[in-house]
Amino acid sequence: MKKILITNDDGIFAEGICTLAKTFSAAGYEVLAVAPDRERSASGHSMTMDRPLQINKVDGAALGGDFAAYSCDGTPTDCVIMGVEVLNFVPDLLLSGINCGPNLGDDFTYSGTVCAALEGLIYGYPSIALSLLCGSRSEEKHFATAADAGLKIAEWLKKHPMEPDVMYNVNVPNLPAKEIAGVRVTKKGTRRYHDKITVVKTPFGGEAYWVGGSIHDELRRETDVWAVAHGYISITPAHLEVTAFDAYEAAKRTPMESEIFGALTKKK
Numbered sequence: 001m002k003k004i005l006i007t008n009d010d011g012i013f014a015e016g017i018c019t020l021a022k023t024f025s026a027a028g029y030e031v032l033a034v035a036p037d038r039e040r041s042a043s044g045h046s047m048t049m050d051r052p053l054q055i056n057k058v059d060g061a062a063l064g065g066d067f068a069a070y071s072c073d074g075t076p077t078d079c080v081i082m083g084v085e086v087l088n089f090v091p092d093l094l095l096s097g098i099n100c101g102p103n104l105g106d107d108f109t110y111s112g113t114v115c116a117a118l119e120g121l122i123y124g125y126p127s128i129a130l131s132l133l134c135g136s137r138s139e140e141k142h143f144a145t146a147a148d149a150g151l152k153i154a155e156w157l158k159k160h161p162m163e164p165d166v167m168y169n170v171n172v173p174n175l176p177a178k179e180i181a182g183v184r185v186t187k188k189g190t191r192r193y194h195d196k197i198t199v200v201k202t203p204f205g206g207e208a209y210w211v212g213g214s215i216h217d218e219l220r221r222e223t224d225v226w227a228v229a230h231g232y233i234s235i236t237p238a239h240l241e242v243t244a245f246d247a248y249e250a251a252k253r254t255p256m257e258s259e260i261f262g263a264l265t266k267k268k
Helices: 015-026 076-086 105-109 112-123 143-159 224-229 245-252 256-265
Strands: 003-007 030-036 055-058 068-072 093-100 127-132 167-172 182-185 190-194 197-201 207-211 214-218 232-238
Touching: 003 015, 003 076, 015 030, 015 093, 015 143, 030 076, 068 076, 076 112, 093 112, 093 143, 105 112, 105 190, 112 127, 112 167, 127 143, 143 167, 167 224, 214 224, 224 232
Parallel strands: 003 030, 003 093, 030 068, 093 127, 127 167, 182 232
Antiparallel strands: 055 068, 167 232, 190 214, 197 207
16 A cells, blocks of 8 residues: 545645645655645535536645645545546545544535545545544644544555445544544444524625534444544544435335336326
8 A cells, every 4th residue: 555645625735634645755655635726625525517627736845745736626526536537546545634623423424525535435445534623723733643643544454454335534633642542443423513504694784694503412432423522533434335224125025116106107
């Protein structure tokens, strides 16, 4: 495992991706960073299909390291596609991050960071989404802790490869490495947003709507939200299979198919 494709949703010049790329490059990996030319947080798994995309080479030295880097005027998912299809880079591992902020529980579906890793999974590459539990206004951001955690996970995977069609969603407390409580393999927890809409007045007397809200986590043991709340690095194995198999089997035991089709084709 020597070739690493790195992307994010915070932009090519974000501290997180620079730290991650420098860490892996310094450890002897061949690194290609392809990331949005601006912040694209909460872009989910969106892919640009209504206009052409452009990529531009970025001086790796300007990012603080010796590695190849490109910016893309699309989404994180687009960046993965550009790296593979346009730059012809075949990675041994895809890393998405380090995100400035957590990607826990139900945020999984919103996250451009996580969904870039899912795109790597679609291509068949082992993929990791890596997030640091900091905020944009945090006095200290311990990206080095998260980068080192990513490196240690990559080294572990050399001897213990991921199962096919599985990615890891990794969340790291915003702490120095010596203060991390440990590492936990976790399940996706439950994170809900209350009061999602804040109404604001426009200069012309109308109303606009700010989406956000206050976070409420269910701190059930062995979940990602519980782990990071207790100072642990959370590693959540995830996959793209979303079929509810129990509901599938239950529905197949009923006349659902024939009755709906019969009702659909019944002459009125």
